[in-house]
Amino acid sequence: MGFEKQLHQYDSFDILQYLNGVKENDVLRILEKRKLDALEFLALLSPAAGNLLETMAQKAHEISIKHFGKTILLYTPMYLSNFCVNQCIYCSFNFDLNIPRRKLTFDEIEEEAKAISDTGLKHILILTGESRRETPVSYLTEAVKRLKKYFQSISIEIYPLELEEYRMMAAAGVDGLTIYQEVYDKQVYRQVHIGGPKTNYLFRLNAPERACKAKFRSVNIGALLGLAQWQREAFFTGLHAQYLQNQYPDVEISISLPRIRPHAGGFKGRVKVEDRALVQILLALRLFLPYAGITISTRESRFLRDHLIPLGVTKMSAGVSTAVGGHTSDKGTDQFEIGDTRSVAEMKEVILKKGYQPILKDWMKWD
Amino acid sequence: MDQLSIGGITLNSRLLVGTGKFSSYGIMPDVIKKSGTQVVTMALRRVDLEGREDNILEYIPKDCILLPNTSGARNAEEAIRIAGLARAMGCGNWIKIEVISDQKYLLPDNYETIKATEVLAKEGFIVLPYMSPDLMAAKAMESAGAAAVMPLGAPIGTNRGIRTRELIEILIDEIKVPIIVDAGIGKPSHAAEAMEMGAEAVLVNTAIATSEDPVKMAEAFSLAVQAGRMAYLAKMGPQGRFAKASSPLTGFLNEGDC
Numbered sequence: 001m002g003f004e005k006q007l008h009q010y011d012s013f014d015i016l017q018y019l020n021g022v023k024e025n026d027v028l029r030i031l032e033k034r035k036l037d038a039l040e041f042l043a044l045l046s047p048a049a050g051n052l053l054e055t056m057a058q059k060a061h062e063i064s065i066k067h068f069g070k071t072i073l074l075y076t077p078m079y080l081s082n083f084c085v086n087q088c089i090y091c092s093f094n095f096d097l098n099i100p101r102r103k104l105t106f107d108e109i110e111e112e113a114k115a116i117s118d119t120g121l122k123h124i125l126i127l128t129g130e131s132r133r134e135t136p137v138s139y140l141t142e143a144v145k146r147l148k149k150y151f152q153s154i155s156i157e158i159y160p161l162e163l164e165e166y167r168m169m170a171a172a173g174v175d176g177l178t179i180y181q182e183v184y185d186k187q188v189y190r191q192v193h194i195g196g197p198k199t200n201y202l203f204r205l206n207a208p209e210r211a212c213k214a215k216f217r218s219v220n221i222g223a224l225l226g227l228a229q230w231q232r233e234a235f236f237t238g239l240h241a242q243y244l245q246n247q248y249p250d251v252e253i254s255i256s257l258p259r260i261r262p263h264a265g266g267f268k269g270r271v272k273v274e275d276r277a278l279v280q281i282l283l284a285l286r287l288f289l290p291y292a293g294i295t296i297s298t299r300e301s302r303f304l305r306d307h308l309i310p311l312g313v314t315k316m317s318a319g320v321s322t323a324v325g326g327h328t329s330d331k332g333t334d335q336f337e338i339g340d341t342r343s344v345a346e347m348k349e350v351i352l353k354k355g356y357q358p359i360l361k362d363w364m365k366w367d
Numbered sequence: 368m369d370q371l372s373i374g375g376i377t378l379n380s381r382l383l384v385g386t387g388k389f390s391s392y393g394i395m396p397d398v399i400k401k402s403g404t405q406v407v408t409m410a411l412r413r414v415d416l417e418g419r420e421d422n423i424l425e426y427i428p429k430d431c432i433l434l435p436n437t438s439g440a441r442n443a444e445e446a447i448r449i450a451g452l453a454r455a456m457g458c459g460n461w462i463k464i465e466v467i468s469d470q471k472y473l474l475p476d477n478y479e480t481i482k483a484t485e486v487l488a489k490e491g492f493i494v495l496p497y498m499s500p501d502l503m504a505a506k507a508m509e510s511a512g513a514a515a516v517m518p519l520g521a522p523i524g525t526n527r528g529i530r531t532r533e534l535i536e537i538l539i540d541e542i543k544v545p546i547i548v549d550a551g552i553g554k555p556s557h558a559a560e561a562m563e564m565g566a567e568a569v570l571v572n573t574a575i576a577t578s579e580d581p582v583k584m585a586e587a588f589s590l591a592v593q594a595g596r597m598a599y600l601a602k603m604g605p606q607g608r609f610a611k612a613s614s615p616l617t618g619f620l621n622e623g624d625c
Contacts, residue, residue, distance in 0.1 A: 065577050066524045069388020122415065217439075249469040250441040291471050355390045361415040363439060366448060 002206050003243045007184065007236060015042065015232050022046035031059055036288050041238055044284035045231045053279060057311055060286040064312040067290055072351050073315045073359045074344060075123035077157070077297075078112055079324045080104050080143060082333065084129025086196030088182070090224065092263040092335050093129040095196060099333040102324045103134055109143050113150040115327045119319050119344035122152040122361040125178060127335075130159035130198060137165050141172040148173050153363040155218070159197070160207035166214035173365060176218040177211040179204070180258065184236035185228040188270070192227055208240070212248035217363070219244060219251055220295060225278070226260035226269030234281040238288050245292070254293030254315065255285055261299045261336035275304060279311065286312035298340040302350075305340055309354050318347035369600060371567055373406075373545055374461070374493035374514035376432065380405045381562065382592045383434065383547065384585070385572025386423055387413075388524075394581055395426035402585035407431045408463055408570065410438035411453045424458075434495065436463035443482035450487050462487055463517070464496040473523050477504035481511060488512025497549055500534035505542050516542055517570065519550035520561065524573045526553025529560055539565045555584075555591030562595025563603065 019042070027049045030040045043049060049056065081103035084093040092099060104112065116124065124147060128135040140158065147154055155176030156169060166177070183189045186201055193199050208219045221240055223233040237255060245253045257278060260269040282294060295315040296308055305316065320341070323332035342350070348358040371378040384404040386395060399407060407427050414435070415422050427433065435453035440446035443466065450462045464487065466479040480496045481504060488494045493514045498504055500518035508516055518535050521527035528551060529535065539546050545567035552558050558569045571588050578584040 065388075066526070066573070069524075069573065069576055070390040071388060120418065120421065217441075245471060249471060250467075252470055291473070352391055357389060357391050358421075359413065360418060360421050361413055363412050364449075364452060 002209050003240050004202060004205060006239060006243055007205075010236075015235065016229075018042065019046040019231055022048045024048045024051060027052050028055070031055060031287070038235075038239060038242075041284060041288035042231075042235050044287060045234055045280060049284070050276065050280055053276070053283065056280075056283040056287065060283045060312045061310050063286060063290045064310075064314070068293075068314050070356045071359050072309060072313065072356050073123065073362050074121060074318045074347060074351075075125055075153075075155075075315065076116055076119075076121055076317055076319050076327075076344070077125045077127050077322065078109075078116060079127050079322060079326060079335065080109065080140075081128040081131065081135045082324050082335070083131040083134035084196075086130050086198040087194040088196075088198060089192050089194065089265060089267045090182075090227065090260055090263065090269070092265060092333055094265055097265055102332060103128075103139075104143075104325055106142060106146050108325060108328070110146050110149075112325060112327045113147050116319070117150040120348075120360050121319070121344055123155070123363070124151045124153070125155045125157055125176070125317075127157045128159070130196065132159070137161065137168055141168060144169070144172040144174055148365055152361050152365055155220070160204050161210070163210045163213055166211050166216065170214050170216055175216060175363060176220065177208065177216050178220040178222075178256065179207050179211075180222040180224055180256065181205055181237075181240070182224045183227040184223060184233055184240075188228040208244055209247070212244055212251045217252060218254060218293070219248075220254045220256055220293070222256035222258055222295075224258050224260060225273045225281070226271055229271060230273045230277050230281065234284065238285050241285075241289055241292055245289070252293060253289075254295060255289075256295040256297065257281060257285075258297060258299050261339065263334075263336040278304075279308070282308065282311055282313070298338040299336065301339040302342060306350060306354065309351065309356055316347065316351075318342065319344040369596065371545060373495070376493075378405050378568075379403075380589070380592075381568040381596055382558070382589055383408060383549075383568060383570040384575065385409075385570060386427075387438075387572055388576035389581065390576075392421070392423055392426045395423070396428065397582045398575060398585045399428060399431065401582050401589065402575070403589045405431055406434050406461075408434040408436050408572075411435040411449050411456070411458065412439040414453075414456060414458070416456060432461055433458045434461045434463050435459075436465045436497070437483075438465050438467075440464075440466050440483075441468050442466060442476075443479040443486070446479070446483040447486050450483075450490075450492060454492075460491060461493045461495065464494060475499055475519070477501055480504075481507045484508050484513050485511040488514075495547065500531045500538055502534075502537050502541060505538050509542055509544050513544060515545040515547050515567070517547045517549040520548050520557065521551025521553075523550040525551055526574055527551055528553055528557040529564070532560075532564070535561075535566065536564055555587045558588055559591040559595035559598070562592055563598050565599055568592075 157178040322335040437446040549570040
């Protein structure tokens with residue numbers, strides 16, 4: 001079922017060979033088109049397209065303004081727990097790593113919420129590691145109940161759930177899901193997810209679709225860039241987003257472009273994804289899916305984030321800590337090192353200076 | 368005097384202005400002033416009453432009518448809930464119904480919009496439904512109690528002009544409540560065109576918000592809307608494909624036998 005079938009179509013397709021065959025003229029012709037098919041999108045990830053980044057950027061900028069105006073939505077992540085039963089070699093919360101483990105009590109969650117809401121933010125993304133014992137669905141729904149007092153929109157970035165569990169989360173007041181496949185390449189997926197339930201590739205691949213079925217308002221997907229050949233990963237991310245949008249037209253589908261960051265485990269990634277590549281991916285996705293939201297987190301540096309704004313970014317995090325309880329204390333292990341430590345107030349100022357409007361509220365809770 | 372009447376309120380300006388997509392709220396008071404508008408629409412999802420400098424309502428002059436819209440609603444039920452919130456938040460009883468069930472093209476869902484119009488009109492709202500220009504849907508909205516009908520000129524944000532001209536003309540001919548052309552108007556000449564066609568008003572957002580000088584563009588739209596309306600009232604001279612002097616088909620009547 002689902003996106004897997006589409007993914008299989010490319011099993012014997014030589015993506016690298018195709019990319020190397022793309023000429024600059026092909027790219028220019030594609031840039032004239034209003035609607036791109038899958039292979040035209042792929043062509044925008046080619047070395048030839050890499051020579052035409054400015055031309056692509058001009059068009060991406062124009063399309064973004066048309067669809068989203070000069071606005072950037074701000075949010076921040078809140079880490080509830082770092083207990084995790086998975087062994088992912090790129091993550092500080094890896095079960096094998098000897099880091100202090102902690103989960104927030106409900107009162108601590110409220111304290112964090114207060115601290116974050118004092119910065120003016122109204123959109124929150126809550127995160128946990130994967131531990132159905134430490135952070136079961138019941139813990140999460142209770143956390144959401146507490147958070148509703150402080151925020152207008154609550155998204156989750158947690159372990160993949162069953163359809164019925166997503167429905168429970170939606171009923172509790174969650175409106176958004178972020179879940180990264182991490183890597184679409186099955187072989188690499190097996191190599192970097194050594195143990196734990198996350199080894200189940202398909203259960204994770206179909207999680208965004210289950211959330212769409214559960215009537216989430218927004219679903220955000222992505223590949224962790226640096227684990228496998230970035231052109232393939234970006235291509236499959238775009239196809240996955242398009243698949244979801246076609247199947248569930250009323251859901252806001254968006255994409256994140258997370259690059260591997262330094263973390264407690266020391267693994268530095270298998271593939272180098274340069275800034276140029278990141279920009280090319282961003283532009284290709286914008287041109288392929290003009291309506292999709294694109295998120296850039298504080299994994300990236302302030303310099304790069306500031307310059308990416310006009311290229312099609314619609315959502316950014318600000319005032320970030322990736323440690324459990326990091327908004328009220330400075331103890332704890334970060335999930336990864338962040339590249340942009342600016343506060344919400346500082347980010348608002350920067351965005352305004354860029355000629356864009358920082359948006360703090362773009363949805364409302366029902367009750 | 369030529370005035371527009373919506374829901375029993377008389378308006379001098381036929382330009383409605385939207386507040387989305389601007390690079391800052393700070394510019395809004397000047398935009399509103401230069402546009403001369405009396406009705407300002409805003410997405411309720413973005414209204415942040417606790418937001419201090421981020422609260423859009425702080426930037427809208429008190430003598431303007433607020434027209435909160437239900438942006439983000441995916442069906443009638445959600446639109447109705449958002450309208451209720453708008454009223455509770457002190458945004459008055461005007462509501463622009465926007466139901467979008469397709470994120471790709473952002474085209475309004477007429478079927479759900481009719482349902483929401485019916486409920487909200489009964490609840491005493493002044494209902495302005497945003498819609499795809501379809502005569503049967505517009506009639507249904509009218510009989511459900513819509514105070515005006517807002518057909519799109521082109522898909523939202525495209526600035527492509529009055530692409531649905533033929534269909535909007537039919538609505539202008541057949542629908543008794545005011546027709547306000549919403550979405551697609553990309554430049555003042557498009558607004559003038561809609562007014563020349565006989566639309567009662569236009570709503571402009573993207574074209575003003577994303578121009579290099581939104582304040583100046585607001586004024587340009589104000590002038591274009593006035594010019595278009597004036598031309599409509601003055602009744603344009605007939606258009607012809609041929610110069611008047613020539614009568615290629617009947618000229619022979621004036622020629623003698625030969």
